[in-house]
Each structure stands twice: as C-alpha cells, then as structure tokens.
Amino acid sequence: MEVINGLNLKDTELRLGLPGAQEEQQQEVSCVRSNNKRKNNDSKEESALPPAKTQIVGWPPVRSNRKNNNNKNVSYVKVSMDGAPYLRKIDLKMYKNYPELLKALENMFKFTVGEYSEREGYKGSGFVPTYEDKDGDWMLVGDVPWDMFSSSCQKLRIMKGSEVPPAL
Amino acid sequence: MNYFPDEVIEHVFDFVTSHKDRNAISLVCKSWYKIERFSRQKVFIGNCYAINPERLLRRFPCLKSLTLKGKPHFADFNLVPHEWGGFVLPWIEALARSRVGLEELRLKRMVVTDESLELLSRSFVNFKSLVLVSCEGFTTDGLASIAANCRHLRDLDLQENEIDDHRGQWLSCFPDTCTTLVTLNFACLEGETNLVALERLVARSPNLKSLKLNRAVPLDALARLMACAPQIVDLGVGSYENDPDSESYMKLKAAIKKCTSLRSLSGFLEAAPHCLSAFHPICHNLTSLNLSYAAEIHGSHLIKLIQHCKKLQRLWILDSIGDKGLEVVASTCKELQELRVFPSDLLGGGNTAVTEEGLVAISAGCPKLHSILYFCQQMTNAALVTVAKNCPNFIRFRLCILEPNKPDHVTSQPLDEGFGAIVKACKSLRRLSHSGLLTDQVFLYIGMYANQLEMLSIAFAGDTDKGMLYVLNGCKKMKKLEIRDSPFGDTALLADVSKYETMRSLWMSSCEVTLSGCKRLAQKAPWLNVEIINENDNNRMEENGHEGRQKVDKMYLYRTVVGTRMDAPPFVWIL
Numbered sequence: 001m002e003v004i005n006g007l008n009l010k011d012t013e014l015r016l017g018l019p020g021a022q023e024e025q026q027q028e029v030s031c032v033r034s035n036n037k038r039k040n041n042d043s044k045e046e047s048a049l050p051p052a053k054t055q056i057v058g059w060p061p062v063r064s065n066r067k068n069n070n071n072k073n074v075s076y077v078k079v080s081m082d083g084a085p086y087l088r089k090i091d092l093k094m095y096k097n098y099p100e101l102l103k104a105l106e107n108m109f110k111f112t113v114g115e116y117s118e119r120e121g122y123k124g125s126g127f128v129p130t131y132e133d134k135d136g137d138w139m140l141v142g143d144v145p146w147d148m149f150s151s152s153c154q155k156l157r158i159m160k161g162s163e164v165p166p167a168l
Numbered sequence: 169m170n171y172f173p174d175e176v177i178e179h180v181f182d183f184v185t186s187h188k189d190r191n192a193i194s195l196v197c198k199s200w201y202k203i204e205r206f207s208r209q210k211v212f213i214g215n216c217y218a219i220n221p222e223r224l225l226r227r228f229p230c231l232k233s234l235t236l237k238g239k240p241h242f243a244d245f246n247l248v249p250h251e252w253g254g255f256v257l258p259w260i261e262a263l264a265r266s267r268v269g270l271e272e273l274r275l276k277r278m279v280v281t282d283e284s285l286e287l288l289s290r291s292f293v294n295f296k297s298l299v300l301v302s303c304e305g306f307t308t309d310g311l312a313s314i315a316a317n318c319r320h321l322r323d324l325d326l327q328e329n330e331i332d333d334h335r336g337q338w339l340s341c342f343p344d345t346c347t348t349l350v351t352l353n354f355a356c357l358e359g360e361t362n363l364v365a366l367e368r369l370v371a372r373s374p375n376l377k378s379l380k381l382n383r384a385v386p387l388d389a390l391a392r393l394m395a396c397a398p399q400i401v402d403l404g405v406g407s408y409e410n411d412p413d414s415e416s417y418m419k420l421k422a423a424i425k426k427c428t429s430l431r432s433l434s435g436f437l438e439a440a441p442h443c444l445s446a447f448h449p450i451c452h453n454l455t456s457l458n459l460s461y462a463a464e465i466h467g468s469h470l471i472k473l474i475q476h477c478k479k480l481q482r483l484w485i486l487d488s489i490g491d492k493g494l495e496v497v498a499s500t501c502k503e504l505q506e507l508r509v510f511p512s513d514l515l516g517g518g519n520t521a522v523t524e525e526g527l528v529a530i531s532a533g534c535p536k537l538h539s540i541l542y543f544c545q546q547m548t549n550a551a552l553v554t555v556a557k558n559c560p561n562f563i564r565f566r567l568c569i570l571e572p573n574k575p576d577h578v579t580s581q582p583l584d585e586g587f588g589a590i591v592k593a594c595k596s597l598r599r600l601s602h603s604g605l606l607t608d609q610v611f612l613y614i615g616m617y618a619n620q621l622e623m624l625s626i627a628f629a630g631d632t633d634k635g636m637l638y639v640l641n642g643c644k645k646m647k648k649l650e651i652r653d654s655p656f657g658d659t660a661l662l663a664d665v666s667k668y669e670t671m672r673s674l675w676m677s678s679c680e681v682t683l684s685g686c687k688r689l690a691q692k693a694p695w696l697n698v699e700i701i702n703e704n705d706n707n708r709m710e711e712n713g714h715e716g717r718q719k720v721d722k723m724y725l726y727r728t729v730v731g732t733r734m735d736a737p738p739f740v741w742i743l
Contacts, residue, residue, distance in 0.1 A: 057247065058242065058652070059572065059627070060570050061244070062510065063244050063245070064246060069463060085251070086737070086739065087250055089246070136335060154358075
C-alpha cells in the first residue's frame with residue numbers, strides 16, 4: 001500500500017470500476033508507456049516514481065482536451081449505458097484489443113456482453129456495445145480491426161436488449 | 169450627491185463599469201440602489217445557483233449583458249459528474265419570457281442544449297454576442313440556429329467546449345446579409361468545416377477582428393482566408409501541415425505580410441514543425457502567443473519564433489520549450505505579463521522539460537510578470553524565494569509540481585518556506601495554487617500574509633485541521649476555496665460557519681469531513697446549500713448515527729439566496 005505523507009494514494013487511484021471493485025485492470029500505465037530516454041540510468045529517481053502518479057483522478061490538473069491533444073497516447077471517449085444515471089470516460093489507448101475493452105466495460109457497468117459473431121453480433125445477454133465513428137454513424141463494436149476501431153471511435157454506447165433492433 | 173437630480177447621478181454611474189464598484193455603489197443608500205439597478209446593463213453571476221433568473225430580472229430590468237458560471241472549477245479535471253447541474257435553459261426561458269433586451273450572454277462551465285440555443289436565437293432581436301467557455305451538451309445544430317437567426321451577431325466565441333459535431337452545415341446558415349461578425353472562434357470543433365461557406369463568410373465580414381479556426385481548416389484555405397481578412401487582429405490557425413516549397417505556402421507568406429494589425433496568434437492544432445517561420449515577419453507586433461496546443465513543434469522552432477516576439481505580453485506554451493527556451497523568453501520578452509507553461513508528457517518517463525531554473529530565469533528577466541501557471545517536474549524553496557524577490561507583483565501564482573507531495577529536490581524539505589516567501593512578498597496576490605510537499609506551516613503563512621487572496625486551490629497538502637483554519641481565519645477576502653486529498657475534517661469545517669457567507673463557495677473532496685459534520689453545518693447555516701456528491705451506489709449515505717461518521721467523498725457548498733436547487737440529479741444530496 002503506497003502511503004505518502006500520510007495519504008494512502010491507493011484511495012485516490014483511478015481505476016476502471018466503482019470503488020470497492022476488485023482491480024484486475026491495467027495499472028502499469030506509466031511502466032508500459034514509459035519511454036525512458038534518460039541515458040544515465042537514474043534508478044533512484046525511477047523507483048521513486050510511484051505508478052499511482054499517472055492514475056490519480058484529475059491529476060495533474062489539466063483539462064482533458066489538453067491531455068488528449070498532447071498525448072497522442074491517450075484517447076478518452078465517453079461511455080454511456082442505457083439506464084445508468086451518468087456517463088463515464090475511458091482511455092481507449094489503454095487496451096490492445098476487443099476482449100480487453102469489453103472486459104473493462106463489463107466491470108465498469110456490471111454487465112456481461114454475450115458472444116460475438118460476425119453474422120449475428122452479440123448474443124446471449126441483451127447488452128450490445130456500439131460506438132459512434134468519425135462519420136457520425138453508430139456501429140457495432142467488433143466488426144472492424146481493432147486499430148481501425150480505436151482511431152475512429154468517438155463515443156461508446158451500451159445498448160440494452162429491448163432497444164436493439166432485430167437486425168442486429 | 170443628494171442635491172443632484174437622478175439623471176445626473178445616473179450619468180455619473182455610467183462611468184462606473186466594474187461589477188465590484190457597481191455593487192458597492194448600490195449599497196450606499198436607497199436612492200442610489202434604485203438608480204443603480206435601473207441603469208445596470210451588465211450583470212455577473214459567479215454561481216448560477218446563488219440566485220434565480222426571476223430575482224435577477226426583478227432587480228435589473230434593463231439587463232443587456234449576462235455572465236453566468238455553473239460548475240465548480242474542479243469540474244475541469246473530471247472531479248464533477250457531467251449531470252451535476254449548471255443548466256442554462258431555465259435562465260434563457262426566463263429571460264425570453266421577460267422580454268428583456270438581451271444582447272450578450274457569456275457562460276462558463278454550464279450545460280447548454282441545442283434547445284436553449286434555438287430559444288436564445290429567436291427571443292432577442294438585438295442579440296449580438298455569445299461566448300461559451302468550457303460548456304457542453306450542445307451540437308453544431310445549436311450553432312446553426314444562432315447563425316441563422318441572430319441578425320446582428322457580432323461575436324460567436326467557443327472556447328474549449330465539448331460540442332457534438334454533426335458535420336452539418338452550420339457555417340452556411342449565416343445568411344448572406346450577415347456582415348457584422350467581429351469574432352468567430354470555432355477552434356474546439358472536431359469535425360469537418362465547410363470551407364467554401366467559411367471563406368464567403370469571412371469575405372463579407374469587414375469588421376472581423378478575431379478568427380480562430382479548427383483543425384479541419386488546412387493551409388491553402390488559411391492563405392485564402394488571411395487574404396480576405398488582412399484586418400485580422402487575433403488569429404487561431406487550424407492545421408498547418410505544409411510543404412515549404414509549395415505555392416500555397418508562398419501565398420500564405422504573402423498574405424501574412426499584409427496582416428499588419430495581427431497582434432495575437434494561437435492554434436496550430438496540427439502543425440508541422442517547420443511551419444512557424446512563415447509568421448516571423450509579423451512577430452514583432454505580437455502581444456499574445458498561444459502555442460500550448462502545438463504538440464508537434466519542438467523547442468528549437470519555438471525558440472526561433474519567440475526571438476522575434478519582443479513585444480509579447482502573454483505567452484502560453486508547452487514545457488517542451490525547456491529551461492533553455494524559457495531563458496530565451498526571459499531575455500527577449502521584456503513586456504511579458506502572463507506566462508502559462510503546460511505539461512506535454514503526461515505519462516512521465518522521459519524529458520525533464522522545465523524545472524525551477526526556468527521559473528527563476530523568467531522572474532529575473534520579466535519585471536512586468538503578474539500571472540503565472542507553471543507545470544514542472546521539481547522545485548526548490550531557494551528558487552521560490554528568489555522568484556518572490558524578483559517579482560513582488562504577482563496577482564496570480566499557480567505552480568503545479570507534477571508528482572504530488574514532492575519535496576524540495578535539493579534539501580528534501582517541504583516547500584512551505586518557498587510559498588511563504590511568495591505570499592509574503594506579493595501583497596496583491598489574488599489567486600494561488602500550490603503543490604509539492606506542504607505542511608500546516610504553509611497555511612500559517614497564507615493566513616498571515618495573503619490578505620488579498622480570493623481563490624486558493626489546495627491538493628495533497630497539510631497535516632491537520634489547523635491548516636485549513638489558518639486560511640479561513642486569515643484570508644479575509646477569500647471567495648473560492650477548493651481542496652482535494654488533504655487531511656482537513658469537521659473541526660475545520662465547522663469552526664466558523666459565518667465565514668462561508670462571505671465566500672462564494674467551498675469544495676472539499678477526498679478530505680476527512682464526515683456526513684454528520686456536513687449535516688451539522690447545513691443545520692447551522694440555512695443560507696448555504698451543502699451538496700454531497702456521491703457517485704458510489706454501494707456507499708449509500710445513511711441517516712443513522714453510525715453512518716454519520718462516514719467520510720464524504722465530495723462536498724460542495726455555496727451561499728445562496730434562493731435555497732435548495734430543484735434540478736440536482738439523484739447522486740447529489742443537498743442537506
């Protein structure tokens with residue numbers, strides 16, 4: 001448990017789930033992305049850098065449009081779920097493929113998404129993940145290759161079974 | 169003054185324009201209150217829930233310009249859920265019903281809908297100016313109504329809003345008869361822009377002084393736009409990917425040379441590094457430069473540009489400029505008043521960017537500096553003491569060390585003494601944000617010396633309730649206090665309830681205040697709205713004694729004359 005100056009940084013850590021949920025999600029953002037250009041291996045400095053640094057909600061105090069602009073490695077999109085009282089935001093660049101994304105969404109909103117098949121979309125749960133692409137069209141998550149999806153996804157919406165048109 | 173007829177007094181009041189002064193005038197006597205309220209045209213409301221539109225209109229029936237602010241400041245950093253509140257529609261509906269002659273509306277951190285924009289555009293014949301800052305909830309369809317229906321539109325200024333871009337034709341909704349535009353800023357739109365409509369609009373707007381484009385406007389379009397608007401004073405460049413040998417680049421250079429009135433440059437939202445040199449010919453006139461979105465431009469190109477900008481008063485830049493770059497700024501920009509250095513590498517792990525050395529260099533070289541926002545990796549007390557000595561005129565001082573709780577990197581001490589030096593020296597300081605390792609001591613200094621302080625942002629600082637008490641007791645002019653992740657609790661919160669009547673608002677998140685503490689406060693102060701924002705369904709706030717000791721995740725309180733608001737979502741509990 002990381003305790004700095006009496007503050008338990010874990011309490012303020014950004015996690016993809018409601019507080020209290022088990023965290024299995026990716027935590028090592030700073031390690032994975034850390035593009036260590038420092039030639040002199042200042043290992044003392046490195047180990048002092050808490051992984052929680054990059055994961056505290058709202059820290060550093062920079063508006064999200066700046067974060068998205070400067071860090072091409074970060075891409076926050078809004079996620080809505082039919083019936084949920086408020087929206088969430090996730091960083092698409094934290095995931096490398098569809099299963100990772102879907103698992104994170106399932107944890108965030110406490111639902112399961114069913115089996116995907118190209119022919120029939122998602123079957124078995126009544127929840128269907130959709131996204132808005134750059135043209136403004138609402139598409140089913142999973143049809144196109146991951147990279148194409150993550151660069152064109154503007155928004156996510158998890159539709160509930162009753163609203164899903166029969167064609168899907 | 170009793171011997172003058174009302175018209176004379178009113179004429180005198182016309183020269184008094186600041187809100188503070190007008191508010192003061194209205195308190196002198198009943199007769200002045202009356203004269204003032206009928207002659208007031210501009211009203212500023214810092215918290216849209218402190219008052220309601222009906223009371224506003226009753227007091228100021230001749231209102232022409234209204235400024236409204238909604239969500240608390242920490243909403244900028246995702247600490248406030250989107251649906252918290254700040255809806256502008258009821259205000260516009262009330263203003264429309266009253267038939268007041270609204271000409272100008274400025275909104276910050278409010279939820280705006282297409283419906284409200286449509287209503288706005290249809291209800292006020294003389295509507296001239298719409299400024300939206302950090303708002304959300306609307307689309308380009310709303311913009312289309314404004315364009316189509318506001319016959320005398322002068323300003324459409326969209327700053328950092330979240331707008332759903334339907335890639336529609338809102339720009340072509342400006343009728344051909346619309347020739348009155350002075351300001352057009354749509355830099356925050358993400359979608360495509362109808363370039364033909366844009367060019368025709370600019371060409372028929374001879375009064376256009378401020379034009380800020382979004383990233384969808386490419387280089388050749390920029391050249392044509394600048395050629396149509398050589399009178400431009402304030403330009404925001406969209407995309408700037410260019411081949412320096414191309415014809416469009418040559419045309420751009422020629423057009424830029426003709427823009428002799430250009431004083432302010434910004435944008436470069438998608439920019440190739442070598443593009444800035446086209447602007448060198450007009451740099452000597454620039455007073456304002458904002459390159460904080462130009463992530464792809466590296467230090468050396470920035471420095472080359474800045475070396476030409478000797479008259480710069482305002483500079484917003486990324487920390488990729490480095491300490492060396494800031495030294496160039498310090499030696500070139502002797503007129504500099506405001507500097508903002510934003511972080512470029514938020515995931516950490518590489519370049520050291522800027523340190524205390526850059527800050528010291530700026531303070532030494534720029535005697536007129538009064539506002540600073542500085543994101544850096546490290547700081548020392550010695551540097552802050554030097555900065556305080558060099559620049560005792562700070563009005564706004566915001567320092568953000570990226571790693572929370574980081575001490576002085578040379579002495580490993582807290583940064584109390586450094587910030588103490590700042591508040592002691594800067595007698596006009598109105599706004600302060602501090603960071604790094606800080607104990608209760610820094611708050612003792614703030615309470616003792618920061619007499620003019622109106623806004624204080626605290627994060628990961630302090631040891632005990634004493635810290636917060638020093639501030640509440642000492643800072644007589646405090647208006648907005650926002651605190652996160654600091655160990656302040658009920659004792660500090662409840663020590664002086666009447667203090668909150670003199671303040672606009674208090675935000676506390678991830679602190680030690682409990683539900684029962686907040687309830688006691690709400691009981692003692694019925695003129696306060698004490699809001700608990702509770703995003704955890706699992707942690708439902710219960711009424712009984714045990715749960716009262718539960719810590720509150722987010723509390724926002726503000727003075728109000730209109731009681732509890734009716735539009736709060738279910739996860740906001742107003743005590």
